[in-house]
Amino acid sequence: MSGVTQFRRKARIAISDIRLQGALEGATQKFRTGRTAALADLPDAGALRDHFKAIRQATIAQLADHLETFERNAQASGAQVHWAADGDEACRIITGIAQQHGVKLTTKSKSMTSEEIGLNDALADAGVEPVETDLGEWIVQLAGEPPSHIVGPALHKTRQQVAELLSKEAGKELDADDIPLLTAEARRMLRQKFLDAGLGISGANIGVAESGSIVLVTNEGNGRLVTSAPPVHIALMGIEKIAPTWDDAAVWLSLLARSATGQPLSVYTSVVTGPAKSDDIDGPQEVHIVLLDNGRSKLLNTPFEEVLQCIRCGACLNVCPVYRAAGGHSYGSHYSGPIGAVISPLLFGLEKHAALPQASTLCGACLDECPSRIDLPRMLLALRAEEVESGLIPLPERLLERAAARVMGNHRLLSAAGTGLRLGQIPLAQGETLNIPRRFNPAQDRRLPALPKKSFRQMWRDGDLDE
């Protein structure tokens, strides 16, 4: 039950943090506006999303075949393919490759999957220094924090906080108001790391089965550097990220950046098909692809199979009223927002993440936004039902719900309750609204209408509703 209280405690702190609220609203609004404009620019975006959903559904239904095709073609291109049943196995495979090559320093391109399995800790334990190279991801690494958004890991940080972290790293005072300077300093400091690293580690946005290619999108160019400069490249990919053909990958790419940041395409889309060929000028001599299950395969053929269609664009976070108020860290999982509220319990245990299916208003905005039209509200409800069945709901809440069901099932009780509440609200009522105690309304921005003098049933009886 500690999970439930933890979410509420963290969310309460987040909600009263005016600065964080500003950052969340600014960032998510920017993402939302960008996405809307980018999709509006597409001819037939709705049909394209339907088509994408159909591709994702069919691919997941036959994932075993597609993964085998992917493996065969990746191997034919010279890449080495590894399979990891869980996060520990993936970490062992990756640290093993690093140690085998005597790697002391590895540069990493942002990967939520690597966050999911705690790869950085595993690398550090194995004596390999991992350096995140996506600017936002590097900032949270320097701060010792998890990312707070799938696409914008450091969106909760102010420029002052960023400047402080980077100043410490640079050994000199950097002006927080000069964002181009902060960026230039990050470029300078990380450039040497790229060139010195013995290993590059990336995620994979897409694995294209028909050619055995890994597709990686970044805006900064770090994805290109990580996969081009070091002698060895390891890509970590969730098994669900398969596109059978390049035509399918094109649909995926045309929706990914538009949904995530509102760009028609990310600045760099990298396609890696095996290690450098014998007559290539540069590039890694070895490419490894680690296919990670970690709880995904067991979702097939369950009411939660749909969640495997997710492409981690983060669009559902940006529209979610709970994410926008509570922020990513409240969720206590690397995956936050509506998608995080569904996959965290599914992949890492309902008991551990019992609060998350509750962290939703079921408003349905996430479903409207999702590029592959994943029905997250339906799954949130299904998880809530499972929680009730497994007794994961706190006792006071269960008693309250039971009482509510009793009252609503009996018209006498209901009208008695109405009368009681009308009397009870008198000390709080101010005209037509209720004065909410400060404790429940820290920013003083919430309004709750008072119960009207007459109930609907009373108005009906008195004939108030006639014409």
Add this chain to the structure above:
Amino acid sequence: MNSRHKILNQLRSNGRAAETPGPWRSRRQFDDLAARFADALTAAKGECRRAGSLDDALDQLHQLLRELSAGKIVVNAEPPFIELDLPSRWPDFQWHTVGQSDGDLRAFCAAATVGLSGADAALAETGSVIVSSGPGRSRLATLLPEIHLALVPTSSLTADIFTWTAGRQGVLPANQIIVSGPSKTGDIEQTMAIGVHGPKRFIVILYDEG
């Protein structure tokens, strides 16, 4: 092999027959591919110059390199540069021709002002240029220098990513990049900053072939 079997078995026992939809065909129709390309690239903070011929493109390139006070220039040995021998033509700059010049390519690229490349293809919809690895084509040459400058013939333009994937053939290079602007980030307070890890400027000279 154990995990491989475990994962595949699990997926297979719970999988089912499903019909994958056919390919999505582009619904884009641009009257003027070159104009759309230029607009889209400009919107993405890239720069597009138009040239009436390869000679015109080279004149503009020369002018541009002088304006930039380019010191070191790395050039991929690929069309349209292969037979042009720019290093002898414009000896005022310090050149490295990929696969031909002596010296450490990586160090040269890291210190270079400009990386010059051609393109496999260009996407009008998004203002993107596609570059590949291969003989004479360095990945770092278009990545480490301050500026990536591409000479792209209008004949390589295609409408969008769908027309591009539909027309693809043959074996893929080990590395292929779709470039859609200069390197950028919004990671500090959602404020766009240009030039994080990749080139700070991305300039395309789009030329008609005479």
